[in-house]
Amino acid sequence: MSDGDQVQLPALADDGDSGDQFVADLRRIIEAGRVRVATAVNTSIVATYWEIGERIVREEQDGQARAGYGDHLLRRLGRVLSRDVGRGFAEQSLRAMRQFFVTYPIRSTLRSELTWTHSEDALKRRLAQLSAAYDEAQLTDVDGDGNLP
Numbered sequence: 001m002s003d004g005d006q007v008q009l010p011a012l013a014d015d016g017d018s019g020d021q022f023v024a025d026l027r028r029i030i031e032a033g034r035v036r037v038a039t040a041v042n043t044s045i046v047a048t049y050w051e052i053g054e055r056i057v058r059e060e061q062d063g064q065a066r067a068g069y070g071d072h073l074l075r076r077l078g079r080v081l082s083r084d085v086g087r088g089f090a091e092q093s094l095r096a097m098r099q100f101f102v103t104y105p106i107r108s109t110l111r112s113e114l115t116w117t118h119s120e121d122a123l124k125r126r127l128a129q130l131s132a133a134y135d136e137a138q139l140t141d142v143d144g145d146g147n148l149p
Contacts, residue, residue, distance in 0.1 A: 049096075050100060050101055050104070052094070052097045053097035053098045053101030053102070054101045057098055057101055059073065060073045060098075074094050074095060074098070075091050077089075078090045078092075078093075079091075081094070
């Protein structure tokens with residue numbers, strides 16, 4: 001090839017036209033990579049929040065319910081973690097993580113495609129179901145002794 005010869009490059013549409021097969025293929029590769037990254041991040045977030053919930057339950061309850069200690073612990077953790085690691089770890093978030101672990105105590109049952117948002121939504125639905133069942137049980141306990149007829 002001499003200095004006067006030029007390499008012929010494929011024509012690419014500069015206006016974002018997806019009719020160019022080469023560009024369309026690259027877009028698909030990029031999008032698939034982005035989906036894999038998002039899935040990996042979501043899986044990691046769910047696992048991290050589940051582990052935090054597990055650790056909180058183990059610390060605050062030590063196998064037994066100690067509500068007063070748990071409330072104090074979550075307030076303190078919320079302040080410290082928010083200060084030290086940033087947003088997302090306030091008391092309310094830590095309560096959700098704890099409840100996530102309590103609701104799904106077997107980690108292997110968590111689906112890998114489950115995102116934290118899905119987890120929170122499922123958790124809210126489950127809590128609403130439990131609350132409704134509790135309310136119904138209270139309504140049918142006519143004599144108030146805790147025993148159903």
